[in-house]
Amino acid sequence: MRGNEFLDKMELINPEYIEEAAKKPRSKKRRFIKWVAAAACFAAVAAISLQFFEREEPPVIIRPSENEFEEETPVPEKPTSESYESLPELLEYLGLNEIHGTEDSFIEIKGSEESYVTAEAEGIEITVQSSFAVNMTGEYAFHSGEDFVYITKLGEGKTENAGKIKGGADAVFVINEKLVLISENSSGKEKPERETSTRIRFFDISSPEEPVLSDEFVQKGALSACWLSGADIYTVTGEGVCACGFSRLDDPAGYYPSLSKNGGKIAWGDEDISILGTPERVYYSAVTVINGNNAEIAEKEAFYGNIEKIFYGAEWVAAAVCEGEKGASEVYAFGPDLGFCGKTDISEAFGDSGKTPEYSDAISVTEENGIFRIIGMHYDTEGNAALSAVSTDTQSEETFAEILTLEDYSGASVTEIQYNDNGAIICLGRTENRDNTGISLSAGFVFAEFSGSETKFHKSEITADYLNMQVGTSYGNPFGAFETLIPMGNGIFVRFSDPDEGPGGFDIFDFSSPENPLHIYDAEESLSGDDSFDYISHVYDEKTFGVLKVIHGEEVFFRDAGLSWCVFSLGEEPELLYEYPLEEDIPFYAGADSVGFGIFEAKGNLYYVMRDSECAKPLGE
Amino acid sequence: MDDREIVGLFLARDEKAIEASSEKFGKSLRAIAFGITKDEQSAEECENDTYYEAWKSIPPHEPKSYLFAFLARITRNFALNLCRRNKRLCRSAFICELTSEMEQCIPGADDIACRIDEIAFGEAINGFLEKIGAEKRNIFIRRYWYLDSVSEIAKRFSLSESKVKTTLFRCRKKLREYLEKEGYTL
Numbered sequence: 001m002r003g004n005e006f007l008d009k010m011e012l013i014n015p016e017y018i019e020e021a022a023k024k025p026r027s028k029k030r031r032f033i034k035w036v037a038a039a040a041c042f043a044a045v046a047a048i049s050l051q052f053f054e055r056e057e058p059p060v061i062i063r064p065s066e067n068e069f070e071e072e073t074p075v076p077e078k079p080t081s082e083s084y085e086s087l088p089e090l091l092e093y094l095g096l097n098e099i100h101g102t103e104d105s106f107i108e109i110k111g112s113e114e115s116y117v118t119a120e121a122e123g124i125e126i127t128v129q130s131s132f133a134v135n136m137t138g139e140y141a142f143h144s145g146e147d148f149v150y151i152t153k154l155g156e157g158k159t160e161n162a163g164k165i166k167g168g169a170d171a172v173f174v175i176n177e178k179l180v181l182i183s184e185n186s187s188g189k190e191k192p193e194r195e196t197s198t199r200i201r202f203f204d205i206s207s208p209e210e211p212v213l214s215d216e217f218v219q220k221g222a223l224s225a226c227w228l229s230g231a232d233i234y235t236v237t238g239e240g241v242c243a244c245g246f247s248r249l250d251d252p253a254g255y256y257p258s259l260s261k262n263g264g265k266i267a268w269g270d271e272d273i274s275i276l277g278t279p280e281r282v283y284y285s286a287v288t289v290i291n292g293n294n295a296e297i298a299e300k301e302a303f304y305g306n307i308e309k310i311f312y313g314a315e316w317v318a319a320a321v322c323e324g325e326k327g328a329s330e331v332y333a334f335g336p337d338l339g340f341c342g343k344t345d346i347s348e349a350f351g352d353s354g355k356t357p358e359y360s361d362a363i364s365v366t367e368e369n370g371i372f373r374i375i376g377m378h379y380d381t382e383g384n385a386a387l388s389a390v391s392t393d394t395q396s397e398e399t400f401a402e403i404l405t406l407e408d409y410s411g412a413s414v415t416e417i418q419y420n421d422n423g424a425i426i427c428l429g430r431t432e433n434r435d436n437t438g439i440s441l442s443a444g445f446v447f448a449e450f451s452g453s454e455t456k457f458h459k460s461e462i463t464a465d466y467l468n469m470q471v472g473t474s475y476g477n478p479f480g481a482f483e484t485l486i487p488m489g490n491g492i493f494v495r496f497s498d499p500d501e502g503p504g505g506f507d508i509f510d511f512s513s514p515e516n517p518l519h520i521y522d523a524e525e526s527l528s529g530d531d532s533f534d535y536i537s538h539v540y541d542e543k544t545f546g547v548l549k550v551i552h553g554e555e556v557f558f559r560d561a562g563l564s565w566c567v568f569s570l571g572e573e574p575e576l577l578y579e580y581p582l583e584e585d586i587p588f589y590a591g592a593d594s595v596g597f598g599i600f601e602a603k604g605n606l607y608y609v610m611r612d613s614e615c616a617k618p619l620g621e
Numbered sequence: 622m623d624d625r626e627i628v629g630l631f632l633a634r635d636e637k638a639i640e641a642s643s644e645k646f647g648k649s650l651r652a653i654a655f656g657i658t659k660d661e662q663s664a665e666e667c668e669n670d671t672y673y674e675a676w677k678s679i680p681p682h683e684p685k686s687y688l689f690a691f692l693a694r695i696t697r698n699f700a701l702n703l704c705r706r707n708k709r710l711c712r713s714a715f716i717c718e719l720t721s722e723m724e725q726c727i728p729g730a731d732d733i734a735c736r737i738d739e740i741a742f743g744e745a746i747n748g749f750l751e752k753i754g755a756e757k758r759n760i761f762i763r764r765y766w767y768l769d770s771v772s773e774i775a776k777r778f779s780l781s782e783s784k785v786k787t788t789l790f791r792c793r794k795k796l797r798e799y800l801e802k803e804g805y806t807l
Contacts, residue, residue: 003719003720003721003722003723003724003727004720004723006720006723006724006726006727007701007716007719007720007723007765008698008701009742009746010746010765010766011694011697011698011766012742012743012746012747013743013746013747013750013762013766014747014750015684015687015690015691015694016687016690017747017750017758017762018687018689018690018693018694018762018766019687019689019690020755020758020759020762021758021759021762021763021766021767022649022689022690022693022767024777025756025759025777025778025779082784082788083783083784083787083788083791084787084791089791093787093790277784278781278783278784278787280783323781323784
């Protein structure tokens with residue numbers, strides 16, 4: 001029988017199936033959907049239109065059989081892909097069905113974007129990727145430089161260098177009497193031969209001035225993110241190589257993650273691999289959890305998919321996957337044992353509401369009591385923007401979706417999210433009348449209230465300066481997420497005002513009531529001078545905060561800049577209490593991140609570090 | 622008018638059966654034919670031929686509970702044969718693509734052509750379709766019975782095209798494995 005005859009033989013298919021396939025498919029899921037059409041815009045003072053609520057049919061929940069005579073069947077593990085069961089199956093399909101040009105083959109795909117940290121919302125302390133750490137006695141600090149990790153002996157009002165460890169680090173952690181250094185390394189060759197891997201080194205620092213290397217892991221791939229939760233080190237790396245029919249590797253093992261400890265290979269088989277959705281290429285994020293006390297691998301899992309972003313919290317990881325043209329709209333969540341908890345399809349969550357997005361972008365993910373909540377931007381087929389909040393309860397598998405349309409708000413983008421006990425403050429930047437530099441004109445605030453799985457948005461009329469550039473650059477793109485809101489407690493926030501003209505100043509907001517936020521004090525560039533503030537701050541108490549100030553050199557564009565630390569008190573308006581000079585003659589200051597500036601507290605004293613310095617220094621008196 | 626009543630008209634040799642069939646199923650049958658031939662005139666021709674063939678087939682057949690499937694099958698056959706005969710129709714290349722996909726379902730495919738008992742094959746294919754679940758089954762049937770394109774299927778089921786392609790790929794592979802396991806040689 002040949003294919004032609006086989007095609008004809010399809011007429012033998014059961015007519016019931018023919019008729020079933022003739023019917024238009026039902027919507028996949030019914031969800032509770034609530035949306036708000038807000039008539040007010042940020043620029044105009046107008047009453048917000050009456051919110052309307054439309055309830056769809058209750059969600060379909062599949063419950064275990066209640067027939068006592070039926071044998072209890074084990075609930076199968078939820079699949080992460082309806083297209084592939086295993087990596088070999090994915091490789092087989094790509095090898096037969098995908099063809100790329102010569103230039104696309106053997107391309108090394110970098111790791112996914114850094115996650116937004118939401119640990120504060122979970123009430124569990126975690127330490128995100130940081131360039132410095134303090135040992136458990138608070139007497140020593142370790143910070144990463146260009147080629148070394150420096151050891152500082154800390155004292156009250158004074159510090160001194162106490163040694164160094166060869167090799168820089170992208171992250172520094174301390175767990176009891178262990179120092180953990182994580183660094184990305186590249187072979188330095190040209191593509192496609194270049195190999196990138198991430199090294200995780202454990203040092204015994206029971207004698208802090210004489211660290212002893214005890215264990216070393218090498219995880220293939222570029223470093224995407226790492227964090228410390230309790231005594232567990234989480235490391236996420238990204239790697240990929242083309243697997244199309246044109247450019248397959250000879251050895252299939254090359255498509256698997258690679259992990260070693262002290263030179264010995266650690267097996268990574270199909271049981272530790274999840275395929276997410278329908279990948280169109282071989283690209284994976286590999287996650288390892290290493291117990292910091294005994295330097296043993298506690299968990300590992302690799303996610304293969306069209307991964308756009310990795311989000312994480314204290315004991316969970318989520319991957320936002322791009323399917324087709326919809327954007328990063330599918331989020332796969334994994335729990336403490338890196339076991340699959342569930343998937344949220346942002347587009348699907350809106351069902352037949354008429355608000356199904358053309359394009360969705362997951363911006364932030366939080367988890368509480370098994371409920372994953374995704375806040376994102378949502379664009380309809382006409383390009384209108386909206387904020388969305390989609391929550392999935394991993395126990396009941398119910399999903400709730402809420403959107404807030406942003407009418408009269410072109411070019412909207414989320415610039416910052418701050419979480420509090422009951423919800424979040426979302427700062428939106430608005431671009432209007434784009435000029436050649438694309439500088440936005442204003443920022444506004446939306447408040448999200450969380451109650452179980454539900455989210456309620458409140459749009460405010462407060463506007464503020466749009467802050468999207470790191471201080472050290474005059475033009476160009478944002479360097480990432482900036483924390484422009486300084487939380488003083490009790491719902492009071494201080495926020496930098498536009499630093500383009502002089503230092504600007506600090507606005508004061510009362511966001512204690514999401515339904516009635518207040519702009520208490522408007523800085524209106526109240527401070528004089530040509531200097532600028534950078535986005536590094538510290539809250540001493542509810543009435544006192546400190547910020548980093550950049551002192552311009554003789555020329556513009558932050559050459560030969562100086563740094564000082566300014567402490568303000570919060571009265572009716574911020575009042576400068578002290579200014580401490582810190583550094584001077586920094587050749588090309590391009591922002592705190594670029595010089596590795598960071599501050600930390602140890603035994604009640606504040607210190608700061610910079611990448612090029614060999615020891616930490618006291619901050620202030 | 623329900624299917625039983627229309628079949629009753631056929632059995633009574635009442636020409637109103639044709640009118641009733643056309644009213645209830647004409648649009649769908651034309652859509653099936655057009656989906657295969659991509660030519661309006663040919664689709665209309667297939668539809669008309671379907672009623673004539675149905676008139677000849679009922680009786681002895683009495684498709685009281687699945688009249689649409691019965692008529693649609695006739696339309697499909699006419700449309701497929703028309704495509705094969707008339708290479709001018711642009712879908713002839715598409716038919717070749719489908720037959721090539723179907724080749725992948727044939728276990729132990731080689732140059733030796735064998736015949737399979739029709740009843741046994743019907744049992745085999747329906748047994749397989751029962752196992753794979755409703756969504757995969759509908760996708761498979763839309764592709765290889767209704768001859769929809771991948772993009773048409775993706776739109777119908779609100780899926781990405783790559784997901785449709787991989788679903789079909791897996792179904793073909795699983796059908797082949799199923800036929801091998803059940804001992805059907807083709």
